[in-house]
Amino acid sequence: MKFGTEILVIELIGIIAFAVSGALVAMKKHFDLFGIIVLGVITAVGGGAVRDLILGINPPAMFQNSLYVFVAFLTSVAAFGFGTLAAIKLKKNRKFFIDIVNFFDAIGLGVFAVTGTNTALINGHEGNAFLAIFVGVVTGIGGGMLRDILAGKIPFVLYKDIYASAAIIGASIYYVMYINKVNSFVSVSSSILVTILIRLLATFYHLGLPKIPAIKIPKK
Amino acid sequence: MKFGTEILVIELIGIIAFAVSGALVAMKKHFDLFGIIVLGVITAVGGGAVRDLILGINPPAMFQNSLYVFVAFLTSVAAFGFGTLAAIKLKKNRKFFIDIVNFFDAIGLGVFAVTGTNTALINGHEGNAFLAIFVGVVTGIGGGMLRDILAGKIPFVLYKDIYASAAIIGASIYYVMYINKVNSFVSVSSSILVTILIRLLATFYHLGLPKIPAIKIPKK
Amino acid sequence: MKFGTEILVIELIGIIAFAVSGALVAMKKHFDLFGIIVLGVITAVGGGAVRDLILGINPPAMFQNSLYVFVAFLTSVAAFGFGTLAAIKLKKNRKFFIDIVNFFDAIGLGVFAVTGTNTALINGHEGNAFLAIFVGVVTGIGGGMLRDILAGKIPFVLYKDIYASAAIIGASIYYVMYINKVNSFVSVSSSILVTILIRLLATFYHLGLPKIPAIKIPKK
Numbered sequence: 001m002k003f004g005t006e007i008l009v010i011e012l013i014g015i016i017a018f019a020v021s022g023a024l025v026a027m028k029k030h031f032d033l034f035g036i037i038v039l040g041v042i043t044a045v046g047g048g049a050v051r052d053l054i055l056g057i058n059p060p061a062m063f064q065n066s067l068y069v070f071v072a073f074l075t076s077v078a079a080f081g082f083g084t085l086a087a088i089k090l091k092k093n094r095k096f097f098i099d100i101v102n103f104f105d106a107i108g109l110g111v112f113a114v115t116g117t118n119t120a121l122i123n124g125h126e127g128n129a130f131l132a133i134f135v136g137v138v139t140g141i142g143g144g145m146l147r148d149i150l151a152g153k154i155p156f157v158l159y160k161d162i163y164a165s166a167a168i169i170g171a172s173i174y175y176v177m178y179i180n181k182v183n184s185f186v187s188v189s190s191s192i193l194v195t196i197l198i199r200l201l202a203t204f205y206h207l208g209l210p211k212i213p214a215i216k217i218p219k220k
Numbered sequence: 221m222k223f224g225t226e227i228l229v230i231e232l233i234g235i236i237a238f239a240v241s242g243a244l245v246a247m248k249k250h251f252d253l254f255g256i257i258v259l260g261v262i263t264a265v266g267g268g269a270v271r272d273l274i275l276g277i278n279p280p281a282m283f284q285n286s287l288y289v290f291v292a293f294l295t296s297v298a299a300f301g302f303g304t305l306a307a308i309k310l311k312k313n314r315k316f317f318i319d320i321v322n323f324f325d326a327i328g329l330g331v332f333a334v335t336g337t338n339t340a341l342i343n344g345h346e347g348n349a350f351l352a353i354f355v356g357v358v359t360g361i362g363g364g365m366l367r368d369i370l371a372g373k374i375p376f377v378l379y380k381d382i383y384a385s386a387a388i389i390g391a392s393i394y395y396v397m398y399i400n401k402v403n404s405f406v407s408v409s410s411s412i413l414v415t416i417l418i419r420l421l422a423t424f425y426h427l428g429l430p431k432i433p434a435i436k437i438p439k440k
Numbered sequence: 441m442k443f444g445t446e447i448l449v450i451e452l453i454g455i456i457a458f459a460v461s462g463a464l465v466a467m468k469k470h471f472d473l474f475g476i477i478v479l480g481v482i483t484a485v486g487g488g489a490v491r492d493l494i495l496g497i498n499p500p501a502m503f504q505n506s507l508y509v510f511v512a513f514l515t516s517v518a519a520f521g522f523g524t525l526a527a528i529k530l531k532k533n534r535k536f537f538i539d540i541v542n543f544f545d546a547i548g549l550g551v552f553a554v555t556g557t558n559t560a561l562i563n564g565h566e567g568n569a570f571l572a573i574f575v576g577v578v579t580g581i582g583g584g585m586l587r588d589i590l591a592g593k594i595p596f597v598l599y600k601d602i603y604a605s606a607a608i609i610g611a612s613i614y615y616v617m618y619i620n621k622v623n624s625f626v627s628v629s630s631s632i633l634v635t636i637l638i639r640l641l642a643t644f645y646h647l648g649l650p651k652i653p654a655i656k657i658p659k660k
Binding site for chain 2: 054
Binding site for chain 2: 469470472474475479496499500591
């Protein structure tokens with residue numbers, strides 16, 4: 001489906017959510033205003049930019065409609081202002097603050113996993129389920145990975161809770177529905193909601209994938 | 221030369237070798253199962269993906285034949301299972317373990333340096349030796365660099381032993397043979413073997429390139 | 441404007457400046473000779489490579505004219521030789537040394553912010569001011585960001601002094617002059633000089649963008 005205004009609104013919610021998370025990480029690292037804006041914008045549009053590089057869409061969508069970057073920019077500046085005001089009170093309400101961020105981040109993850117998959121599908125890759133779902137997941141988690149690398153951290157997605165798994169499930173559900181020509185409103189909204197729900201439940205109950213606790217390979 | 225089944229087999233050996241090295245780094249960093257798979261897969265196919273971005277091959281080869289990613293995926297899961305089993309015994313056999321990994325890694329390096337160069341050559345860049353060899357080296361070392369960046373480490377290739385140098389020599393030998401129309405079996409196998417040999421000898425004898433030990437520039 | 445020899449000379453100055461800064465960071469991190477060359481070359485041509493990926497120029501310009509990489513290579517080797525010689529005396533003249541590096545780095549920033557914008561403009565993006573300026577800034581700051589990420593550091597540009605801001609101003613001035621068909625010598629030289637001046641003044645007076653000092657969000 002070629003999305004219209006509905007998807008623009010949904011994507012802008014994802015943009016805002018991710019820009020907030022990027023700006024917050026930047027503030028925690030004492031970046032200056034430019035660094036805060038860069039991290040906010042890259043978190044918001046970075047996943048989509050990597051998606052477009054993989055699909056060979058030049059220049060990436062973020063340059064074809066500058067509304068995305070503009071909203072990410074405004075959100076980052078607003079987060080900076082809010083952060084300045086809140087710095088004093090924040091110590092009391094940390095838990096609440098983090099919950100809010102996680103909530104928005106889950107929305108961004110769900111939105112971009114599905115719209116990213118859709119971008120692959122409407123660009124002639126209907127027959128390649130692997131590519132379509134992979135690109136969807138990259139769109140969902142790529143911005144956050146770039147954010148963490150730029151902030152000098154190991155990407156969160158690699159070691160904590162169920163995150164990418166939620167994106168894989170959401171993108172897969174959307175792919176199956178798209179191929180079976182399910183009504184686009186139903187397919188988009190349900191696959192986004194499933195992704196968000198899985199992610200929020202994983203956060204709430206601290207669900208994670210199995211790890212190996214004991215292995216220690218010495219440095220060379 | 222347009223490679224057929226032979227090169228597929230050779231490349232799959234490289235894929236498996238690099239997936240193991242990525243999965244091991246991820247386990248050392250206590251990533252969860254998803255993180256282990258991601259690092260295994262990115263190490264295995266990341267160099268080729270960067271190569272295809274440089275050459276403008278869209279979508280990258282890893283999406284045109286999902287066998288590569290599938291094998292990398294299975295290898296990472298197997299490494300996870302093996303790692304779980306081996307965690308107890310590993311303390312005794314660390315040295316042996318690292319030697320095995322280095323051996324496989326050398327195979328991957330040799331395979332991808334040569335097949336990466338070949339990809340550039342069969343895509344119309346025969347006249348550009350610099351591009352062809354550069355792309356071959358990137359294919360050989362790119363996956364490991366992405367692995368280290370994602371794991372929060374400085375890429376190994378930048379400071380330790382002879383690694384990229386081996387890839388440069390192997391890619392150059394292959395380029396010269398290709399231009400001089402040497403039989404493809406001879407050119408591929410000999411340039412891969414030379415790369416692997418140089419790398420293994422460098423590991424064994426701890427051969428490195430010169431460094432500056434004393435320079436200290438203060439932080440701003 | 442399609443630049444000719446003049447721009448080649450200007451760009452080579454930028455290449456040399458950035459290669460020196462990359463090689464110095466590598467020496468500080470005790471990279472070996474290969475690592476020093478890689479970091480020098482990537483710092484010098486990395487911003488342009490990212491620019492070409494965004495604009496869909498395949499293969500990137502660095503492969504179409506290998507002079508750039510060759511000069512970056514020679515500069516890095518020279519920096520290694522100089523670093524070896526200077527390691528003893530450097531302790532006395534650190535301040536002078538850093539000033540020299542900052543001076544060259546400012547030149548590189550100015551040169552690439554403007555030539556990067558120009559690359560977008562001559563590739564058919566005259567109507568997209570956002571894309572043109574963005575790409576110019578990426579060309580100016582991208583090499584240094586890759587350098588810092590590879591060296592295991594948080595990109596300098598994100599938290600220290602006025603750096604990207606100078607590139608944004610320079611790229612914007614050049615864009616406006618280009619659209620208004622100002623003589624190319626005037627537009628190029630003046631916008632480069634403004635960028636360099638702003639950057640040097642910011643370094644000299646330690647001008648920075650506002651930050652939030654107090655915010656502390658606890659780790660999850």
